[in-house]
Amino acid sequence: MRRVVLEARADWQAQVERLGFAFHTIDGATYWDERTAYAFTLDEIERDIEAPTEAIEQLCFAFIEKAIDDDAVLTRLAIPEAQWAFIRESWQRGERNLYGRLDLAYDGRGPAKLLEYNADTPTALFESSVVQWDWLEQAMANGRLPAGCDQFNSLHERLIAAFAGLRTPSPYRLHLACVQESAEDRGTVDYLLDCAKQAGLDARFTFIEEIGLLTDGRFCDGSNVPIEALFKLYPWEWLFRERYASALAGSRCQFIEPPWKALLSNKGLLACLWEMEPGHPNLLPAFFEGDPRCESLSPRRVRKPLYSREGANITLLERGKVLDSDDGPYGAEGFILQDAATNLFQSDGNYAVIGSWLVASQACGLCIREDATPITKNTSRFLPHYIEP
Amino acid sequence: MKRSTQIGLAAAGVVLFATVWSFSGEDDEDSLVYNSLAECRAGGQLSASQCEQRFNEATANHLRDARKFSSTSACETEYGAGSCQSATWNGAQVVIPALAGIMLARSLAQGGGAAQPLLPPTRDACPPGSPAQECQQARSSSSSSGGGSRGGSYSRAYSTSSGQALVARSGGSSRGVSTTSVASRGGFGSTSHSFSSSSSS
Numbered sequence: 001m002r003r004v005v006l007e008a009r010a011d012w013q014a015q016v017e018r019l020g021f022a023f024h025t026i027d028g029a030t031y032w033d034e035r036t037a038y039a040f041t042l043d044e045i046e047r048d049i050e051a052p053t054e055a056i057e058q059l060c061f062a063f064i065e066k067a068i069d070d071d072a073v074l075t076r077l078a079i080p081e082a083q084w085a086f087i088r089e090s091w092q093r094g095e096r097n098l099y100g101r102l103d104l105a106y107d108g109r110g111p112a113k114l115l116e117y118n119a120d121t122p123t124a125l126f127e128s129s130v131v132q133w134d135w136l137e138q139a140m141a142n143g144r145l146p147a148g149c150d151q152f153n154s155l156h157e158r159l160i161a162a163f164a165g166l167r168t169p170s171p172y173r174l175h176l177a178c179v180q181e182s183a184e185d186r187g188t189v190d191y192l193l194d195c196a197k198q199a200g201l202d203a204r205f206t207f208i209e210e211i212g213l214l215t216d217g218r219f220c221d222g223s224n225v226p227i228e229a230l231f232k233l234y235p236w237e238w239l240f241r242e243r244y245a246s247a248l249a250g251s252r253c254q255f256i257e258p259p260w261k262a263l264l265s266n267k268g269l270l271a272c273l274w275e276m277e278p279g280h281p282n283l284l285p286a287f288f289e290g291d292p293r294c295e296s297l298s299p300r301r302v303r304k305p306l307y308s309r310e311g312a313n314i315t316l317l318e319r320g321k322v323l324d325s326d327d328g329p330y331g332a333e334g335f336i337l338q339d340a341a342t343n344l345f346q347s348d349g350n351y352a353v354i355g356s357w358l359v360a361s362q363a364c365g366l367c368i369r370e371d372a373t374p375i376t377k378n379t380s381r382f383l384p385h386y387i388e389p
Numbered sequence: 390m391k392r393s394t395q396i397g398l399a400a401a402g403v404v405l406f407a408t409v410w411s412f413s414g415e416d417d418e419d420s421l422v423y424n425s426l427a428e429c430r431a432g433g434q435l436s437a438s439q440c441e442q443r444f445n446e447a448t449a450n451h452l453r454d455a456r457k458f459s460s461t462s463a464c465e466t467e468y469g470a471g472s473c474q475s476a477t478w479n480g481a482q483v484v485i486p487a488l489a490g491i492m493l494a495r496s497l498a499q500g501g502g503a504a505q506p507l508l509p510p511t512r513d514a515c516p517p518g519s520p521a522q523e524c525q526q527a528r529s530s531s532s533s534s535g536g537g538s539r540g541g542s543y544s545r546a547y548s549t550s551s552g553q554a555l556v557a558r559s560g561g562s563s564r565g566v567s568t569t570s571v572a573s574r575g576g577f578g579s580t581s582h583s584f585s586s587s588s589s590s
Binding site for chain 2: 042045129133136150151152153154155156157179180207208209211212213223234238239241242243244247387
């Protein structure tokens with residue numbers, strides 16, 4: 001694993017915009033950053049990223065099997081009791097999942113360590129799937145990189161295949177929803193909508209806020225069309241606490257991601273996995289705050305709220321002293337403490353976090369986000385990667 | 390190989406921000422559906438030249454995307470009497486549904502974004518003689534008339550190039566035609582608004 005300084009394409013903005021990539025620059029700062037790229041060997045990808053990613057996914061499934069009927073665990077994860085039956089049924093019915101992203105600490109040496117699992121509403125998808133793919137094609141075409149490079153990225157074709165197989169009979173009608181006023185979320189959903197259409201689905205967009213409830217208990221879109229299957233780029237913990245929460249179970253809607261993902265998109269998962277498999281090479285020691293075993297953690301540790309997105313409310317502590325933190329609205333449901341990773345890739349004052357993508361539970365892509373601090377925030381830069389020939 | 394063999398410009402050339410926008414919420418005050426160039430100009434949201442540009446753009450897209458018929462009667466069977474026009478496409482005489490209006494994206498700040506052509510409602514959505522107000526409005530409005538009134542009860546049916554039904558109600562919000570009644574709306578999304586932070590990660 002190497003950090004390689006390359007020259008950005010002179011017209012890189014135009015090149016990524018032609019793909020429909022609208023948020024390459026966020027609040028005036030570069031988000032898509034091709035001045036630098038990460039190079040991997042095929043071994044590093046297959047042995048250190050791909051295999052552990054699928055192993056962790058299997059571990060997560062084993063955890064759900066155990067936790068789904070365990071009231072104590074569901075309580076610990078701050079999942080509202082009113083939704084337990086709804087979640088259990090989605091697991092027992094075997095509702096399929098579409099995608100997720102593991103965030104891993106990895107520096108090219110030793111096993112990757114799980115920082116967290118964005119199991120429910122991951123973004124950075126379009127840039128991972130399409131923009132960095134196109135970047136590599138061009139880099140090889142114009143000689144910036146040698147021909148014969150590759151990339152860990154079959155996201156696009158896997159997404160299309162996964163959409164077709166999420167529900168039977170297929171093709172089916174699928175609604176895709178996100179909140180208003182978020183260009184990034186809209187970009188992600190528009191991309192998934194395009195994939196769904198390529199999978200032959202009757203795919204329709206609707207805003208989360210437009211969703212209505214029909215007199216027969218089903219949800220409907222802004223045009224009053226009943227929603228049978230819904231991809232929602234909106235977290236379960238919020239859906240569970242809003243006005244329509246009580247209508248979820250009776251809606252006869254297939255949700256993507258399925259409700260059982262609520263058990264994984266929760267930082268409590270990190271403590272639960274460690275409890276289940278202490279010493280697992282791809283896990284960092286972690287406990288719920290207040291657990292006396294927290295004393296066994298390294299003095300350099302990270303405090304994470306059960307629910308948090310894009311680094312919000314995460315604090316890096318060294319012997320009780322705050323080294324880095326990101327403000328935010330989360331934390332009411334409790335916290336976990338996790339050993340700070342000692343294998344974050346670090347170079348020239350930059351920290352890199354590996355995002356390892358799963359589509360239909362198969363590892364199939366990678367993205368890198370870099371920040372000047374060890375906590376990856378929503379201001380982190382996205383860097384492309386390649387596999388050396 | 391560890392990467393997709395092709396991305397296919399269907400995805401890479403994603404019509405990302407030119408696809409149909411749905412309107413709802415606070416911005417509904419803005420008239421985002423215009424039946425004619427004159428109405429667009431009178432609306433005052435866009436400059437006269439922006440209106441012209443949007444209508445030209447929509448007209449061009451309409452000619453490209455609209456279903457082509459070989460006769461007026463075939464077209465009228467689908468879209469209703471008086472709703473079709475002849476056009477030249479790739480050097481051939483064809484009949485297409487007349488442009489009934491345009492729909493603009495929400496981002497008026499950028500001049501309205503891409504304009505989507507609106508077609509007369511299809512027979513499925515508005516069968517001949519339908520008493521629905523939106524159908525009557527659609528039937529009585531000649532496609533070229535300008536300055537349509539936007540009173541409190543205005544609603545008019547359209548269809549999209551892909552054949553989906555749309556109803557523009559006063560205030561310009563667009564809603565499709567449906568038969569099931571809606572008990573309520575807007576039960577999701579409040580957390581996002583109270584946090585004013587991203588809902589994704």
